[in-house]
Amino acid sequence: MTGALRAVLMRDLKLAFRAGGGAGLGVVFFLALIAVVPFAVGPDLPLLARIGPALVWLGALLATLLNLDRIFSADREDGSLDLLLLSPAPLELIATAKGIAHWLATGLPLVIAAPILGVMLGVEPKALLALSLTLLIGTPALTFLGLIGAALAAMLPRGGLLVAVLILPLTIPVLIFGAAATSAAVTGPMSFGVPIRLLAAISLAALVAGPVAAAAAIRQLRD
Amino acid sequence: MALLDLANPNRFLAFARVSIPVFSGLAAVLLGFGIWRGFNVPPDYQQGETVRIMFIHVPSAWMALGIYTLMAISALGTLVWRHPLADVAAKAAAPIGAAFAFLCLLTGALWGRPMWGAYWVWDARLTSMLVLFLLYLGVLALWRAMDEPGHAARAVAVLTLVGFVNVPIVKFSVDWWSTLHQPASVFRLDGPTIHPVLLTPLLISALGFLALFLALHLAAMRNEILRRRVRTMRMLAASGSH
Numbered sequence: 501m502t503g504a505l506r507a508v509l510m511r512d513l514k515l516a517f518r519a520g521g522g523a524g525l526g527v528v529f530f531l532a533l534i535a536v537v538p539f540a541v542g543p544d545l546p547l548l549a550r551i552g553p554a555l556v557w558l559g560a561l562l563a564t565l566l567n568l569d570r571i572f573s574a575d576r577e578d579g580s581l582d583l584l585l586l587s588p589a590p591l592e593l594i595a596t597a598k599g600i601a602h603w604l605a606t607g608l609p610l611v612i613a614a615p616i617l618g619v620m621l622g623v624e625p626k627a628l629l630a631l632s633l634t635l636l637i638g639t640p641a642l643t644f645l646g647l648i649g650a651a652l653a654a655m656l657p658r659g660g661l662l663v664a665v666l667i668l669p670l671t672i673p674v675l676i677f678g679a680a681a682t683s684a685a686v687t688g689p690m691s692f693g694v695p696i697r698l699l700a701a702i703s704l705a706a707l708v709a710g711p712v713a714a715a716a717a718i719r720q721l722r723d
Numbered sequence: 724m725a726l727l728d729l730a731n732p733n734r735f736l737a738f739a740r741v742s743i744p745v746f747s748g749l750a751a752v753l754l755g756f757g758i759w760r761g762f763n764v765p766p767d768y769q770q771g772e773t774v775r776i777m778f779i780h781v782p783s784a785w786m787a788l789g790i791y792t793l794m795a796i797s798a799l800g801t802l803v804w805r806h807p808l809a810d811v812a813a814k815a816a817a818p819i820g821a822a823f824a825f826l827c828l829l830t831g832a833l834w835g836r837p838m839w840g841a842y843w844v845w846d847a848r849l850t851s852m853l854v855l856f857l858l859y860l861g862v863l864a865l866w867r868a869m870d871e872p873g874h875a876a877r878a879v880a881v882l883t884l885v886g887f888v889n890v891p892i893v894k895f896s897v898d899w900w901s902t903l904h905q906p907a908s909v910f911r912l913d914g915p916t917i918h919p920v921l922l923t924p925l926l927i928s929a930l931g932f933l934a935l936f937l938a939l940h941l942a943a944m945r946n947e948i949l950r951r952r953v954r955t956m957r958m959l960a961a962s963g964s965h
Contacts, residue, residue: 648885652865652878662868666882669857669889672850713885720802720877 504589512601552621572654630685644710651714746938757928790820798880810876815943821859
């Protein structure tokens, strides 16, 4: 069982990091998105520092959603999805492995890049730490909720925008508690512990519900 | 008539032929009476004339939540029980539910401007209702994205069930967070807090909305069944085997 998990995980990571995988693309998009913000709102550092954590969260959300639709559709195109379905490992496990691989390839780089972008936006050091922590705990929820959209769009020729439309409403709680935890760490009055625990709860729930729903969608659509 | 009997499309069409005029008539009478009463109740001591918006706003909110719940049950019908009309029911309900959600948001904005001083505030009830509207639009987008109705039905069913998590959030948002939107005042454990003069037309209007939905929904289901028949016949004709 863990062998299948590791095999799918390593395969997806290799595919993501080698040529044409596009693992780094999410971070580059993230950087580009943050870079255009000062042009839109003006290079006013106090203002940027105030809205900085929210901008970084938005950037992470969009960068995660951007390449979600490839998780299953690439495998469907080259036929490997059929082989994965034929394997004795449960589809939920395969979906979990693919989700973890996707998070390692696109979510984790965003978490690492976030403090650097935060510095560029003039976010204060205390908030930077909180921001990185909330992203570390919150981005898995984005990936695993997105897994459902990826599975639904796997059968469509162009699912990209549709995945974002389907998944964005579901990610609002993640954004609410992520932003609430970050601003609680900087200004209060709420304690940092409450929203961060709720964020962790959402991530854990998504880790369970995402693969199950994604596997159900794939199975239904293959009939 | 049991739900299983209606699985046969011909029986359903026969049922729809009788029930659509009945529900339409009920909707006209109840909505007419409810709205007429609503415009004749004395103005509220605090909200003045704007309280009349309630007779449209509250029933459409109930309908938007109820229709999404119906879609979630239909989704179970598609995925678990494989009821042949479940996906037709879900598909026909989605645009009507989206319309009620939009009506709720629109009348809420018109009510909020004189009462709260703003068309829109980012309060938990309003935000979760907007999310419900977005979920309806997502469901509609997914229906349109796939041309094979069977595939689309199962994909939409999974999405509908995932999105159902939002329905209790809309309902209990006023209890969980301290919102600008008032808490529940009709369905409460200690009884309604609305004066009967206002409550009676509200409930009649809500029954009218329900009858209107049933008439529209049955008509939309009938149209969907006929549309699929036309599609199948065209494909048979195109393949040359009559």
